[in-house]
Amino acid sequence: MTHYRPKQIHPKSISSYLIINIYLMVLAAVIIASPTVTFAQSKMSLKSSLSGTVLDADGQPLKYATVSISGGKSSATDNLGKFMISGVAGGTYRVSASLVGYQTLVKDVVISADSDTEVSFILLSGNDLSEVVVTAGRKPESLKEVPSSVTILNSRDVKEQLNVNPSIAAILGNSVPGLGTSNNKATNAGQTLRGRQVLVLIDGIPQSTPLMNGSRDIRTLDPSAIERVEVIKGATSIYGNGSAGGIINFITKKASGDKTISGTTTMGLNGNLARPSGTEGYRVSQTLSGTLNKLSYVVNGTYNYTGVLRDAKGKVNAQPDGLGENSLYNTFVKLAYRPNAHSELIGSYNLFRSVQSSDYVNVVGKYGVTPSVGEKGDDPGEAAGTPYNHNALLSYHNEALPLASSLDVSAYYNSFVSMNRYVAQGTAWYGPGQTKIQSFKKGVRLTLNTPWKVGELGNGELTYGLDLLHDRTNQVLTDGRVYIPDMNMLNVAPYAQMKFDILTNFILKAGIRYENANVKVKDFNTIARGPNGQGSIAVTGGEIPYKSTTYNAGLRYNKYEIFNPFVSFSQGFAINELGRILRTATSSTLESIATDPIITNNYEAGFSSRIGVLNLTASYYISTSKLGANLVDVGGFLVAQREPEKIKGYEIAADVTLNPQWTLGGSYSYVEGKAEQASGTKVYMNGLRIAPPKATAYLGYRPVNALDLKLFWIYTGSRDRFDVRANGLFANSEGDVKAVSLFNLSAGYRFNTKWSAGLGVENLLNNSYFPVVSQYRAIDAEYVRGNGATMSLNVSYNF
Incomplete structure (x- = not known):
C-alpha cells in the first residue's frame, strides 16, 4: 500500500474555515443567551426521568425503537432495548413505543417529581411503517419528524431479499423506490437515485469515489454484516461531496441481548x-x-x-x-x-x-440482434x-x-x-x-x-x-x-x-x-x-x-x-x-x-x-x-x-x-x-x-x-x-x-x-x-x- 502524508491546509482555507466556525459559535451563543430561549437543563426543577426497556413478544430487546412522551420529548432504545428520557417534570403523560414492523403501544404513566420512573413495553408484530429512527440524518429521530422521503430496510427485509440474491445492489434495486435496478454485474453503473449520484456510507464512512466514480460503491459489504439500511432521498446539505441524489x-x-456468547x-x-x-x-x-x-x-x-x-x-x-x-x-x-x-x-x-x-x-x-455469451477461454488480465x-x-x-x-x-x-x-x-x-x-x-x-x-x-x-x-x-x-x-x-x-x-x-x-x-x-x-x-x-x-x-x-x-x-x-x-x-x-x-x-x-x-x-x-x-x-x-x-x-x-x-x-x-x-x-x-x-x-x-x-x-x-x-x-x-x-x-x-x-x-x-x-x-x-x-x-x-x- 502506498503511504502518503496529508497536505497542509492553505492559509486562505484556514481563514475561511475560522470565519465560518466563529460565526456558528456566535450564533449558538446568541441562542443560549437569548432571554426567550431555555435549554433543557436550565430548569433545575426538572430532575425526574423516565427509563425502561422495549422488548418483542419473545422477550428479545428491540433496538432503535422510539419512545415518546406527550410534550415532545423522545428517546431511541440502545442495543439492549433500553431507553432514558431525562429532564421531565412530575405529572401524568401518555408514553408511546413504536418501531417499524411492530404495532405501536401507548401507556398512561405517572411520573413523580424528583424521582426516576421505570416502564417496559412489549411490542407485537405488525405492519406499522409510520415511525422509525433515522440515524442517517446525524441523530436518531422519528420518521414523523423528517421532512423528506426515506426508505428503511430492516434486518427482516434484508434477510428475505438475501434468500433471493446475496448482492446488496440487487437487494436495494428490488426494494427502494427511485433507485435503479441492479445490472447483474459487480458494478452499480446506472443505479442512480432519482437521476443523480448517491453517497454511500457504512456507519457514516463514505464509500463513494465522486472524484472518479467507479460505480462500485453500493456493493462494498456483504448483507450478513448489515443490521438495517437507511436511504435518504434528494440532495442533502447534511452530508458533503457526492450526495446530490x-x-x-x-x-x-x-450485539443484542445480555448473553456472553x-x-x-x-x-x-x-x-x-x-x-x-x-x-x-x-x-x-x-x-x-x-x-x-x-x-x-x-x-x-x-x-x-x-x-x-x-x-x-x-x-x-x-x-x-x-x-x-x-x-x-x-x-x-x-x-x-x-x-x-x-x-x-x-x-x-x-x-x-x-x-x-x-x-x-x-x-x-451484436446489439439488438445476438447477445454476447461466454465460451471456454483464458482471460490474460488480473481478476476483476x-x-x-x-x-x-x-x-x-x-x-x-x-x-x-x-x-x-x-x-x-x-x-x-x-x-x-x-x-x-x-x-x-x-x-x-x-x-x-x-x-x-x-x-x-x-x-x-x-x-x-x-x-x-x-x-x-x-x-x-x-x-x-x-x-x-x-x-x-x-x-x-x-x-x-x-x-x-x-x-x-x-x-x-x-x-x-x-x-x-x-x-x-x-x-x-x-x-x-x-x-x-x-x-x-x-x-x-x-x-x-x-x-x-x-x-x-x-x-x-x-x-x-x-x-x-x-x-x-x-x-x-x-x-x-x-x-x-x-x-x-x-x-x-x-x-x-x-x-x-x-x-x-x-x-x-x-x-x-x-x-x-x-x-x-x-x-x-x-x-x-x-x-x-x-x-x-x-x-x-x-x-x-x-x-x-x-x-x-x-x-x-x-x-x-x-x-x-x-x-x-x-x-x-x-x-x-x-x-x-x-x-x-x-x-x-x-x-x-x-x-x-x-x-x-x-x-x-x-x-x-x-x-x-x-x-x-x-x-x-x-x-x-x-x-x-x-x-x-x-x-x-x-x-x-x-x-x-x-x-x-x-x-x-x-x-x-x-x-x-x-x-x-x-x-x-x-x-x-x-x-x-x-x-x-x-x-x-x-x-x-x-x-x-x-x-x-x-x-x-x-x-x-x-x-x-x-x-x-x-x-
Missing part, C-alpha cells in the same frame, strides 16, 4: 434451476456476538462463491464485470464499551473482497472486481454533557481499489490494458446536539459540528501507465442544523453547511492515444479551490396519522467526475480546465398516511443544477457535459395488512431529466443517469408463525428517447429500453428456536430478458441476457 447508509450489526451459523447452496451444470455455488457465514459486563462484541465472517451464471436459454453469461465464478469474502468486527449509561466507545473494522476468476471469455454479439475495501472506524458517544447536550465524534479510514476488466484495445488509450481506481480516505466527523425551548411555543434542538475529509483518488493501468493522476482533496466543512417542534405537531428544520475543499494535482501527462506518445498532453498542475455554502429547510405536520404532509428544500454539493475532466484535458494548464462544483437544488412535497390497515406514502420532486455532469458519447468515450440540468419525478408506495396471514404492498417510481445545451436546446439525459419507470409489488403469506412466504414482482418500464446517429447506431448509453417483468420468491421456515431454513428463487418463471443496462448501453460486448431461474437454499443454526 441522496444517501444510502448501511448500519452494521450490534451467541451466534448464527448459516450454510447454503445455489445454482440455476433449468441448466444447473457448472452453476453450483455455495455460501458460508458465521456470526458471533455477546456482552461481557460493559463490553459487547460482534464478529462476522462470510464466504460466498457464485458458479457460472446462465441465462434462461442455458447460455453462459460471461459479461465484463460479471458475477459468474465470483468469490466474495467479508470480515466484520465491532467492539463497544459502555463505561456508564450515558456514553459509549465503538471500534469496528470491515474487509470486503469480491473478484471474478472465470474460465470463460466473452464472445461478442473489488480486490479490497477496508473500513476502520472509532467513535465516541456521550449524551450527558452540559445543557443536556450530546456528542458524537468519529474518526475513520477507508482504502478502496476496484479493478476493471482487461481489454485488448482501450477506447481512450493506446494498446491493451487494464485500469484500476484507487481511493484512500480518512476523516473526522464531529456532531454536537443541544436541545432548547422557546417559551410556550415548543421545543427544539440544534445539531452542529464539523466534517474533515482527506481523499486521494487516482486511476492507473496495471502496467504502470497513469490514466488519471493523484487528486488530493482536503475538505473542511462546518455545519449547523436546527429542529423546532412548533406547538408540538409542526416540525421545522433548517440548516447550513459550508464546503471548503481544495484539490491538488501535480504536473501530469494525459495518457497516449497512439504509438510513441501520440495524443499525450503535458498539463501543469496546481490547486483547484471549491467553496460553497449550501442550505436546507423543511416543514412537516404530524398531528394526524391519516395525513402527515411535508415540504422541503435542500441543496447538495459535488465535485463530480473531476477525474474524467482531467483525463480528457485539452489544455496545458489546470486553471483553464472547467472544474466548477455541482450545486443541486432539490424541491420536494410529499406525505405519509395510515388509514386502518393501509400505510401510504407519496412524494413529488424537482431537482435542478446550473452545472451538471451528464456523460455523453464524444469520439467513442464518455465525456462529462457541464450543462444546466432539470430532473423531476414522483414516487408512491403502499402496504396493506389484509389479515394476520396475508400482507400486500407495492411501489411505483418515475423520473425524467433533461440537460440544456449552449444553443438553448433541451435534450433528454441518457440511461446512465435516468432509469425507466419502476414498479414493485409483494404478496406475503404467513399461515403459521413458523412459515413465511413472499412473492415479489419487479417491473421496469420502457424508455425510448434517442434516435440512432448518422452511422445507423445508437450512441453509448442512448439505446432503447423495453419493459422487463420478473417474479422472485422468498420463503423462510423456523423448525424450532435454534434451526431455520430459507429458500429463494430469482426469476421464478425463467424469463429470457435483457437487463436495463444491457439495453441502454447499446454496446455489442455488453448486450447480455439476464440470469435464468436461480435457486438458493440456506440452513441456519442459532445458539
Whole structure:
C-alpha cells in the first residue's frame, strides 16, 4: 500500500474555515443567551426521568425503537432495548413505543417529581411503517419528524431479499423506490437515485469515489454484516461531496441481548434451476456476538462463491464485470464499551473482497440482434472486481454533557481499489490494458446536539459540528501507465442544523453547511492515444479551490396519522467526475480546465398516511443544477457535459395488512431529466443517469408463525428517447429500453428456536430478458441476457 502524508491546509482555507466556525459559535451563543430561549437543563426543577426497556413478544430487546412522551420529548432504545428520557417534570403523560414492523403501544404513566420512573413495553408484530429512527440524518429521530422521503430496510427485509440474491445492489434495486435496478454485474453503473449520484456510507464512512466514480460503491459489504439500511432521498446539505441524489447508509450489526456468547451459523447452496451444470455455488457465514459486563462484541465472517451464471436459454453469461465464478469474502468486527449509561466507545473494522476468476471469455454479439455469451477461454488480465475495501472506524458517544447536550465524534479510514476488466484495445488509450481506481480516505466527523425551548411555543434542538475529509483518488493501468493522476482533496466543512417542534405537531428544520475543499494535482501527462506518445498532453498542475455554502429547510405536520404532509428544500454539493475532466484535458494548464462544483437544488412535497390497515406514502420532486455532469458519447468515450440540468419525478408506495396471514404492498417510481445545451436546446439525459419507470409489488403469506412466504414482482418500464446517429447506431448509453417483468420468491421456515431454513428463487418463471443496462448501453460486448431461474437454499443454526 502506498503511504502518503496529508497536505497542509492553505492559509486562505484556514481563514475561511475560522470565519465560518466563529460565526456558528456566535450564533449558538446568541441562542443560549437569548432571554426567550431555555435549554433543557436550565430548569433545575426538572430532575425526574423516565427509563425502561422495549422488548418483542419473545422477550428479545428491540433496538432503535422510539419512545415518546406527550410534550415532545423522545428517546431511541440502545442495543439492549433500553431507553432514558431525562429532564421531565412530575405529572401524568401518555408514553408511546413504536418501531417499524411492530404495532405501536401507548401507556398512561405517572411520573413523580424528583424521582426516576421505570416502564417496559412489549411490542407485537405488525405492519406499522409510520415511525422509525433515522440515524442517517446525524441523530436518531422519528420518521414523523423528517421532512423528506426515506426508505428503511430492516434486518427482516434484508434477510428475505438475501434468500433471493446475496448482492446488496440487487437487494436495494428490488426494494427502494427511485433507485435503479441492479445490472447483474459487480458494478452499480446506472443505479442512480432519482437521476443523480448517491453517497454511500457504512456507519457514516463514505464509500463513494465522486472524484472518479467507479460505480462500485453500493456493493462494498456483504448483507450478513448489515443490521438495517437507511436511504435518504434528494440532495442533502447534511452530508458533503457526492450526495446530490441522496444517501444510502448501511448500519452494521450490534450485539443484542445480555448473553456472553451467541451466534448464527448459516450454510447454503445455489445454482440455476433449468441448466444447473457448472452453476453450483455455495455460501458460508458465521456470526458471533455477546456482552461481557460493559463490553459487547460482534464478529462476522462470510464466504460466498457464485458458479457460472446462465441465462434462461442455458447460455453462459460471461459479461465484463460479471458475477459468474465470483468469490466474495467479508470480515466484520465491532467492539463497544459502555463505561456508564450515558456514553459509549465503538471500534469496528470491515474487509470486503469480491473478484471474478472465470474460465470463460466473452464472445461478442451484436446489439439488438445476438447477445454476447461466454465460451471456454483464458482471460490474460488480473481478476476483476473489488480486490479490497477496508473500513476502520472509532467513535465516541456521550449524551450527558452540559445543557443536556450530546456528542458524537468519529474518526475513520477507508482504502478502496476496484479493478476493471482487461481489454485488448482501450477506447481512450493506446494498446491493451487494464485500469484500476484507487481511493484512500480518512476523516473526522464531529456532531454536537443541544436541545432548547422557546417559551410556550415548543421545543427544539440544534445539531452542529464539523466534517474533515482527506481523499486521494487516482486511476492507473496495471502496467504502470497513469490514466488519471493523484487528486488530493482536503475538505473542511462546518455545519449547523436546527429542529423546532412548533406547538408540538409542526416540525421545522433548517440548516447550513459550508464546503471548503481544495484539490491538488501535480504536473501530469494525459495518457497516449497512439504509438510513441501520440495524443499525450503535458498539463501543469496546481490547486483547484471549491467553496460553497449550501442550505436546507423543511416543514412537516404530524398531528394526524391519516395525513402527515411535508415540504422541503435542500441543496447538495459535488465535485463530480473531476477525474474524467482531467483525463480528457485539452489544455496545458489546470486553471483553464472547467472544474466548477455541482450545486443541486432539490424541491420536494410529499406525505405519509395510515388509514386502518393501509400505510401510504407519496412524494413529488424537482431537482435542478446550473452545472451538471451528464456523460455523453464524444469520439467513442464518455465525456462529462457541464450543462444546466432539470430532473423531476414522483414516487408512491403502499402496504396493506389484509389479515394476520396475508400482507400486500407495492411501489411505483418515475423520473425524467433533461440537460440544456449552449444553443438553448433541451435534450433528454441518457440511461446512465435516468432509469425507466419502476414498479414493485409483494404478496406475503404467513399461515403459521413458523412459515413465511413472499412473492415479489419487479417491473421496469420502457424508455425510448434517442434516435440512432448518422452511422445507423445508437450512441453509448442512448439505446432503447423495453419493459422487463420478473417474479422472485422468498420463503423462510423456523423448525424450532435454534434451526431455520430459507429458500429463494430469482426469476421464478425463467424469463429470457435483457437487463436495463444491457439495453441502454447499446454496446455489442455488453448486450447480455439476464440470469435464468436461480435457486438458493440456506440452513441456519442459532445458539
